[in-house]
Amino acid sequence: MIARLFTMVLALAGAGTLSQAPEFAQQYRQALGGAVDELHVIVEDFDTASERAGLSRDQALAQYRGTDNEFLGERGAQITSTLDRYERLKGQAEALETAGPFERIWLVFRAPDMRVVEGARDRFEPAVPLTIAGGIMAFIGACVGWLLGRGTGTTMKATGKMLRGRRPAKG
Numbered sequence: 001m002i003a004r005l006f007t008m009v010l011a012l013a014g015a016g017t018l019s020q021a022p023e024f025a026q027q028y029r030q031a032l033g034g035a036v037d038e039l040h041v042i043v044e045d046f047d048t049a050s051e052r053a054g055l056s057r058d059q060a061l062a063q064y065r066g067t068d069n070e071f072l073g074e075r076g077a078q079i080t081s082t083l084d085r086y087e088r089l090k091g092q093a094e095a096l097e098t099a100g101p102f103e104r105i106w107l108v109f110r111a112p113d114m115r116v117v118e119g120a121r122d123r124f125e126p127a128v129p130l131t132i133a134g135g136i137m138a139f140i141g142a143c144v145g146w147l148l149g150r151g152t153g154t155t156m157k158a159t160g161k162m163l164r165g166r167r168p169a170k171g
Helices: 002-018 021-052 057-065 070-098 101-110 114-123 132-163
Strands: none
Touching: 002 132, 021 057, 021 070, 021 101, 021 114, 021 132, 057 070, 070 101, 101 132
16 A cells, blocks of 8 residues: 555656656756857957957957966956857757757757756746646656656565565565
């Protein structure tokens, strides 16, 4: 009886947890869009300043790298990192825009930007999964929880029998 209840609780917990994956992917996608927009402003400002100085982006970055000034060298490393992050996030945002609901979940969990994840997580509000993707993810979560519960319940029964001095039944 306790093993069945435990299995049911795990199935419901799995369903509730995985049913939120499409909503989290949506929240991530929105936070990602905001991050890309903000980084675009920085990249555009850097490119404009470079052009005003008669330099390409690569030439401007090379000047940062070629300096003996510690501050300017550090600033060059920071802007290089910002430019790289912008390109990476822009590519991910474009991929998420054209992806289907399950592919979005995969794209988010495959290679997330942790700063964007933190922002999405901080603002995340669970939602009732009224989409097909949410329903399917709830079903998968319920199955995983049920399987975990069944495996744990079987292990608990076998351990109890062994502790009482009886051999567990096979099968």
